[in-house]
Amino acid sequence: MMQVGPSAFMALAAVLFSLGLYGAVARKSAVMVLMSLELMAVAVSLNMVALSRFVTPTEMTGQVFTIFTMVVSAAEIGLGLALVLAIYRQTRSIELTRMDTLKG
């Protein structure tokens, strides 16, 4: 039987994080960027849960922390979507490449 160790979880988390990072940097749509950010947060949470389970099985620190992270990212996604809506009302567009009013 194949042994599923912590490195497998960490590899999955790395793939997830890389997908998220790519999405955050490369997508034009603000909604897609938000989703990519969620993907990166999920990768981090997976790492914490897996390492907690394998390194310190008697304590629940990683799991508890992950609960916190999920709550915070839920709030964060609410705020992000609200921002996207506000921007859309102003400019009739959610393309990040057009949002360059801070250009120096």
Added chain:
Amino acid sequence: MAYVALIPLLPAIAFAVLTPLSRQMRNRVRWIGLVSVGGALALSLAAFAAVWPGGSEEATYRASLPIAQVGGVDLNLGILLDPVAAIMLLVVTVVGTCVQVYSLGYMHRDERVGWYFAVLSLFTAAMLALVLADNFLMLYMAWEVMGLCSYLLIGFWHEQEAPRKASQKAFLTTRVGDVGFAIGLALMYATVGSFEYDAVFAGVGQWAPGVATAVALLLLIGAMGKSAQVPLHVWLPDAMAGPTPASALIHAATMVAAGVYLVARALPIFEASGIALTITMIVGVTTALVGGVIAAVQHDIKKVLAYSTISQLGFMFVAIGAGGAIAGMFHLVTHAFFKSLLFLGAGVIIHAAHTQDMREMGGLSKHLPWTTWTFGAGALALAGIAPFSGFWSKDEILYALYKGEHYVVLALAAAAAFVTAFYVARLWFRVFTGPVQTDHLKEGHAEMIGPMVLLAGITATLGFSAPFFSEFLGHAGHWPDPLIAGGSTAVALGGLALGYWAYGRRTVVLNTRSLKERAGYAYDALAKKLYFDLTYEYFLIKPFMSVTESLYRFDVKAVDGVVNGAAKAWNGLTAVSARFDLAVVDGAVNGLAGSARAAGRTLRKIQVGRVQTYQRYILGAVVLLMVWIVVKGA
């Protein structure tokens, strides 16, 4: 009696109050001048009453205020109120008040009317100070202030060229006389060491021979300039370019009489000299004749009156020169009233006819009844017809000549009186009778007619005071001598008759052209004012101008050359300094600013404003950091 000092001070205060105000404000409060002169008139009446009945030394009031010390001698501002001064005070304030009231009507449409009243007040103040002075220096000071006021008022309408030129001419011509006056004062001071009348006259008998004559003649030159005596009379006709009421006050009634007043005041010096009196008489009779005949061919109504004034002032000098100073002063007083009356009347006529040329007037008597009657009183007084005041004073002058046995001068004066009557008739018939030549003839305002009626009343009645006038001044008075009175009346009537024959008859009108043809060369000479102006132009003004021209050229080439050279050198120096400044100092400062700007221009390119670009930067930085940690850690 200290209130006497207020008499000249009141108008002076009015001037000081009016001058610093804005033009609009000054125009609004122009009545201040009238109030001040009216106050001076009231105080003058009080002063006159205090001096009454005159005739003696106790009747005088003196006061003096020391202002400076020169070489141990006090210089004072002093007041001497004696009968002569009291009479002059009344003349100046009465005529001054009349003219101010009249001016309210005459000048009411002028933009600078407030300034006009201010200068008029200053003039009145100066004339009153001159009359009250107890020393020659103060008299001289007031004399010069009057000259300034005369200049300002002649040139009152300085937008036009004629008044501007006339004011300069008046100022410069009287200046010629004033220089003589000033030298005379210096000589007097060198001899006596004082300017006080009393101190000067006390020792006049002991002066070195010739000194009295020199002082008297120098004073006479000053008087001739101010009183427009030949050959310094040329400024007065041109002075008519000023406002007519100012002419009435300054160039007929008061300022021009100041010369006569000066000679009358300095009479002891003239008497000590003797010859100076004779010269005064000769100057006077020449002026009386010259002024009279020139007046007879003038067409400008104000010029006729101006030459008439010159001529009448000549009569005053004749009187003083002949030993009849009282007669001269009396003529001064009567003349002040009737000549200012004539000038005020001329002002109404000019307003009504819109011209000063008598050839364009005619028939005014039907439309200007008040002016006609008051002007008639003044004209008869000027011609010397009883009972108007001019008759009495001219009679006294002729009587003084008769008594002094100056028969030649008497004949010449009689001739001048004849010419006077002739030009009076000429003026009268030209202006008031004959066909009407102007539409819309209108009588003057009430404030113009009122003063004229008052002056006409004085003109009609003042003559009867002739004997009392002498007694008031401390001499025996007398009623007219039948021989002289009859003779002068005959002469005056003859002149009037000739004038009527020439200008008064409707059927035969002797117009200018026919007179020109009959008199030929003589008429030309008179019409050119006996060439006085041309002579001055040719022998004085032109050479003077050529000298100034060459001086100007020297100035441009030599003096300006040096100045411009220095300026050019300095310019070169500053140019070098400027170049250094631009290249080095500014270069450093600009260089700093430029490099800062270039850095900013480069750096701003990475500030694209897109969030994802910044994310890429961060990603790159993190990758680099990790590579560094890995390499370093290994």
